[in-house]
Amino acid sequence: MASVLYLFLAFAPMTAPCVCAAAAVALVLRARRRPPGSGWRLPSGSACGLVAVMAGAAVCGAYAWGVLSGFHLLDPDRMCAAKGVAGDHVVTRGTPPVSARCVTSDGVGTELVPGWVNPVIFAGLTLLVLALGAGALAGARRRPAPTVH
Secondary structure: OHHHHHHHHHHHHHHHHHHHHHHHHHHHHHHHHOOOOOOOOOOOHHHHHHHHHHHHHHHHHHHHHHHHHOOOOOOHHHHHHHHOOOOOEEEEEOOOOOEEEEEOOOOOEEEOOOOOHHHHHHHHHHHHHHHHHHHHHHHHHHOOOOOOO
16 A cells, blocks of 8 residues: 555646646636637536636645655665755655755754645645535536426
């Protein structure tokens, strides 16, 4: 199981942009098929699903990028030297907010995770929840009302 998780983390930063781009192209193609002048309407469940896929891919890619920013294959404490940052050891935290810090013996730390990672994770999670909620409402709205005999 650990090897599958490692492969996911290793390939997520490379595949997430492709998944986001494919979902964005699908959304643009859906928008172009709409007749001109049809006005605004609530999104369909499938459009919300595409937005959820985009947001989920962005979250997975950013999370993997952040986790792998403080990862060194042979020795985690060599990460600081490999990045050219002062520090005696690495302190990592993989849960949001993702953090990997090189800490000196004096307690001074330098963050290794890029500053854009955590905002992308939190914005993507928010968009994912909103898209899933809107998709569920769109699905419930399209169901025909039960007939009473």
